[in-house]
Amino acid sequence: xxxxxxxxxxxxxxxxxxxxxxxxxxxxxxxxxxxxxxxxxxxxxxxxxxxxxxxxxxxxxxxxxxxxxxxxxxxxxxxxxxxxxxxxxxxxxxxxxxxxxxxxxxxxxxxxxxxxx
Amino acid sequence: xxxxxxxxxxxxxxxxxxxxxxxxxxxxxxxxxxxxxxxxxxxxxxxxxxxxxxxxxxxxxxxxxxxxxxxxxxxxxxxxxxxxxxxxxxxxxxxxxxxxxxxxxxxxxxxxxxxxx
DNA sequence: TCACTTGTGAAAATCCTGTAAACGTCGGCA
DNA sequence: TGCCGACGTTTACAGGATTTTCACAAGTGA
Numbered sequence: 001x002x003x004x005x006x007x008x009x010x011x012x013x014x015x016x017x018x019x020x021x022x023x024x025x026x027x028x029x030x031x032x033x034x035x036x037x038x039x040x041x042x043x044x045x046x047x048x049x050x051x052x053x054x055x056x057x058x059x060x061x062x063x064x065x066x067x068x069x070x071x072x073x074x075x076x077x078x079x080x081x082x083x084x085x086x087x088x089x090x091x092x093x094x095x096x097x098x099x100x101x102x103x104x105x106x107x108x109x110x111x112x113x114x115x116x117x
Numbered sequence: 118x119x120x121x122x123x124x125x126x127x128x129x130x131x132x133x134x135x136x137x138x139x140x141x142x143x144x145x146x147x148x149x150x151x152x153x154x155x156x157x158x159x160x161x162x163x164x165x166x167x168x169x170x171x172x173x174x175x176x177x178x179x180x181x182x183x184x185x186x187x188x189x190x191x192x193x194x195x196x197x198x199x200x201x202x203x204x205x206x207x208x209x210x211x212x213x214x215x216x217x218x219x220x221x222x223x224x225x226x227x228x229x230x231x232x233x234x
Numbered sequence: 235t236c237a238c239t240t241g242t243g244a245a246a247a248t249c250c251t252g253t254a255a256a257c258g259t260c261g262g263c264a
Numbered sequence: 265t266g267c268c269g270a271c272g273t274t275t276a277c278a279g280g281a282t283t284t285t286c287a288c289a290a291g292t293g294a
Contacts, residue, residue, distance in 0.1 A: 030176050030225050037234055038174065042250060043224050079272090080252060086273055104272070106260095159239060196283085197241065203284055223249060223282065 013053040015114040020096040023114075025053050034095040041091060044069065048084050049092075052102060052112035061109040085110055130170040132231040137213040140231075142170055151212040158208060161186065165201050166209075169219060169229035178226040202227055 013025040021035040027050045032039045041049065051068040052060065062081045066074040074080065085102060092101055099116045130142040141150040144167045149156045158166065168185040169177065179198045183191040191197065202219060209218055220228045 030222065036174075038176075038228070044251070078252090079254090082272065083252080083274080086275095090274090106271075161240075195241090196243090199283060200241080200285085203286095207285095221249095221283070 013050070015101070018096075018099060018116060020099040020116075023092070023096065023101070025050055037095075039091055039095055041088075044084055045088050045091065048081075049088055052110065053114075056112050056114050059105045059108050059111045065109065081110075130167070132218070135213075135216060135233060137216040137233075140209070140213060140218070142167055154212070156208055156212055158205070161201055162205050162208070165198075166205055169227060170231075173229055173231050176222045176225055176228045182226065198227075 011026070011028055013027070015023040024033040024036075025031075026033070027046075030043075030046065032041055032046060032049060047069045048065065051065055062078075063074060065081050066072070066078070069084075070080070089102055092099075101112060101114070101116060103111045103113055105111055128143070128145055130144070132140040138152040141153075142148075143150070144163075147160075147163060149158055149163060149166060164186045165182065168182055179191060179195075182198050183189070183195070186201075187197070202221075206219055209216075216233045218229060218231070218233060220230055222228055
């Protein structure tokens with residue numbers, strides 16, 4: 001079933017074709033592609049990207065992200081989510097310069113924006 | 118039937134002519150050629166190469182590869198796929214230096230990239 | 235016998251992961 | 265302005281997990 005307005009089509013999450021290129025996420029194939037070229041993401045990085053991209057424009061708390069990706073509650077001082085967001089941004093930034101897909105919301109969490117805004 | 122965009126043409130799998138040379142696989146003739154010169158591959162090695170090359174850019178799990186090449190389910194600790202990938206890479210690397218055709222995806226499997234990316 | 239292929243075990247090499255700590259930024263306040 | 269605290273970002277590292285490679289034994293056929 002295709003869900004419109006969320007970036008989800010046939011199980012594939014995709015961003016609009018922007019200046020930098022198009023990001024396509026295929027969770028079923030363990031793959032994320034930029035203009036057809038696969039990104040080299042680790043399992044955790046991909047899971048985090050998928051989780052963020054499944055809820056475009058929605059601010060997700062660290063607790064929500066941790067629960068989805070790690071499958072449990074984070075310890076209070078746990079910085080894993082932040083570290084993985086940083087690693088993900090580094091790889092996304094290398095493949096899609098000038099595009100800010102993951103936004104920080106101070107004191108709350110992170111938000112995935114397909115169009116970079 | 119020619120399938121475009123997958124590297125399959127008339128039953129022949131071929132990589133683009135790159136810096137290192139061109140790889141041509143002719144499953145029907147049990148042969149793999151680099152710039153016209155036949156590679157000396159064993160049956161298993163060739164079957165594995167054909168299976169990978171039939172799905173360019175797609176990450177194939179060890180289970181999928183084993184099923185295609187060995188025709189059964191691998192034992193959990195079975196490293197046959199890894200060993201044959203290693204042997205294949207050694208022979209491909211000797212004939213096509215500087216070209217990485219088979220990529221490892223940690224925790225998942227392997228991916229064949231005709232253009233080495 | 236000899237050359238070759240195949241599968242297996244295990245050591246070596248490499249990669250991933252979580253954590254701690256250093257670093258940077260921002261805003262409040264004296 | 266200068267200091268301080270809160271918070272997010274990034275780097276480094278150690279341990280563990282995974283992959284790569286090597287050596288070897290068994291099997292096959294010329």
